[in-house]
Amino acid sequence: MVEMFAAENGLKGDARLQAISNAIRVVPHFPKQGIMFQDITTLLLDHKAFKNTVDIFVDRYKDMDISVVAGVEARGFMFGPTIALAIGAKFVPLRKPKKLPGEVIAEAYELEYGSDCLEMHVGAVEAGERAIVIDDLVATGGTLSAAISLLERVGAEVVECACVIGLREVKGQRRLNGKPLYILVEPREIDSC
Ligand SMILES: O=P(O)(O)OC[C@H]1O[C@H](OP(=O)(O)OP(=O)(O)O)[C@H](O)[C@@H]1O
Numbered sequence: 157m158v159e160m161f162a163a164e165n166g167l168k169g170d171a172r173l174q175a176i177s178n179a180i181r182v183v184p185h186f187p188k189q190g191i192m193f194q195d196i197t198t199l200l201l202d203h204k205a206f207k208n209t210v211d212i213f214v215d216r217y218k219d220m221d222i223s224v225v226a227g228v229e230a231r232g233f234m235f236g237p238t239i240a241l242a243i244g245a246k247f248v249p250l251r252k253p254k255k256l257p258g259e260v261i262a263e264a265y266e267l268e269y270g271s272d273c274l275e276m277h278v279g280a281v282e283a284g285e286r287a288i289v290i291d292d293l294v295a296t297g298g299t300l301s302a303a304i305s306l307l308e309r310v311g312a313e314v315v316e317c318a319c320v321i322g323l324r325e326v327k328g329q330r331r332l333n334g335k336p337l338y339i340l341v342e343p344r345e346i347d348s349c
């Protein structure tokens with residue numbers, strides 16, 4: 157996997173990145189002991205930081221001939237549709253099981269504890285379409301891998317995955333089928349909100 161942090165890929169020294177990082181609240185021990193939860197709801201409350209987040213993704217993807225923005229439930233839904241509208245693409249929700257009413261294809265994936273599943277409507281994406289996958293955060297990469305598989309199973313080309321927050325990969329930790337991953341900021345250990 158090719159992992160790219162925005163600060164090292166065209167946005168070096170860009171003050172917007174620090175402001176985006178500062179707008180994300182860190183909640184220790186949520187939802188369980190030891191997890192430093194990265195809460196993007198505070199980013200959504202900060203109009204400037206929220207707009208800058210969307211703008212950075214739009215600038216990156218607007219001229220890449222992308223026709224599909226696939227957003228991962230639930231927090232990928234908070235960024236994906238705005239990006240899709242701005243770049244002239246459709247938005248495709250990738251949902252947790254039993255939420256989509258039509259015919260679906262499903263892909264199971266492993267979480268740190270247990271497993272989950274993502275579903276996509278059959279017919280939402282056509283073979284040959286160029287897609288990006290959006291989520292708020294990548295940890296193990298299991299969720300993004302499932303999203304990539306769904307899109308590839310219907311013949312779409314996944315151009316890149318994009319996340320607001322991402323840990324630096326420990327070698328071999330993530331398997332994103334060799335797809336590039338673009339990340340805006342690293343998680344913070346303490347809250348500066
Ligand atoms: O890289 P991974 O290890 O797969 O983890 C990342 C995923 O975990 C979180 O979602 P979560 O599964 O908590 O679901 P939610 O957004 O519905 O709360 C986050 O929003 C990503 O989708």
Ligand SMILES: Nc1ncnc2[nH]cnc12
Pocket residue numbers: 191192193194195293295
């Ligand atoms: N530390 C974290 N904060 C928010 N969402 C997460 N999903 C997986 N790990 C997370």
